[in-house]
Amino acid sequence: MSLKYAFLIMLLTFIAACSNSPSSNSSRYSQHKDSAPSAIKDGIKFDDAEPVYEPYALANLRSYSVLGKHYTPLKTGKGYSATGGASWYGQKFHGHLTSNGESYDMYAMSGAHKTLPLPSYVKVTNLKNGREAIVRVNDRGPFHDKRIIDLSYAAAMKLGMLSTGTTQVKLEVIHIDEAGMQTVGDRLSEPPTPLKDDAVLNDSVQISQVPRVPALGTASATSPAMNSSSAAPATPIVTPTEIPTQEKVFIQIAALSNDQRITKIGNALASLYQVPFVAPLEEGLYRLRLGPFTSEHEALGILNQLRKSGYSDAYKFYPSN
Known part of the structure; x- marks a missing residue:
């Protein structure tokens, strides 16, 4: 193989890599900062996600690494509850694929968690104002030490945390088994x-x-x-x-x-x-x-x-x- 031909292959490979990098205009990272939508979509009701039995996506139970840290997803969300920081994500990620292979919809009641099995239903309580929302976790994140969940724009609006960007929350997994028995956090449901x-x-x-x-x-x-x-x-x-x-x-x-x-x-x-x-x-x-x-x-x-x-x-x- 001539040096000229080899150089041409390397150049084409480099161009292809650049077109798929996070800096591409088609990427979720093309927008420098995240933001709320410029105009609220008509017909948005901000209704809670409705918990139902859904089998976990096995591919999302595998261990993974992000930013040099290793994460091992839980085998089940049953009995899970936690308190910590919450943030939200909106326009920057709207329409891009989640870790669950679904399209992120900032107008849906959804969220991202580092280790809960996907999908999971979570009751989120804003500890600063008492507001509650039920979200369907279908993505991974937030990869920040002091935050335990990333919420959609819709969930953040319902919880009253849009202006502050972050807040302290309590998470309780709403787990429904195949027989229909439901638990919320570490207790049986109402x-x-x-x-x-x-x-x-x-x-x-x-x-x-x-x-x-x-x-x-x-x-x-x-x-x-x-x-x-x-x-x-x-x-x-x-x-x-x-x-x-x-x-x-x-x-x-x-x-x-x-x-x-x-x-x-x-x-x-x-x-x-x-x-x-x-x-x-x-x-x-x-x-x-x-x-x-x-x-x-x-x-x-x-x-x-x-x-x-x-x-x-x-x-x-x-x-x-």
Whole structure:
């Protein structure tokens, strides 16, 4: 190969490399500084991301290095919570690919994290003003020692941190498994929204009592499955005649004709509040009741929590002897 030909190949290679470098006009780095959009796009609602079950992208669970530092992503985000600095990114990165292979949309509720598995849903609380947002983490960053998350323009606006650029936040991963069980940070989530009854009445059903578990942090591992058909065989069956007579306080939550739906709600609430539930069939409906409680005070505390969570019709129930 002649020297002239070799030089030509090297020159072409150099030109190609330059065209793909961060200084290219098509690159996210062509803009010297990041900024908010010059005009807000019509129809932007800044709604929270809606957490759903999504399998992790395996390619994003590999270790990686940036700016001389090595990072190992977490295998799961379940139970994760942290407090630290947050920043935001906007126009400079809009339309460019994220680490998850998606196009970054500064108008979507999204974020970047150095080690959370992708994608992850995170509840972000601005500790300076109390504002909250739920974002879908689909990118890596911020690669800054004092910051734990980079937020989209939309999320930053909702959290009230656009003008300051950074703020202190609390992060809590909202984890949903394949069975639909949800945790927020290191605790079980609030009860599901009450379900309307639109199912056909079944003739009979036996509802399993959910046993008390030692701590909320381990409830998801020890609680029975949401579907009553997969409950552990050793779990005792509760009927109205088996309720201890010395404990008379219950909380009635709902009355439905569908035994599977009543069991699903009952299992979720029992796991959350660490009390058993019963669902006797009375007048063609399964009456979902938490309890029995050991005291009026305990029952009243949980009743107030249920009403705040959307169960406005819940009330204390005293079975007749």
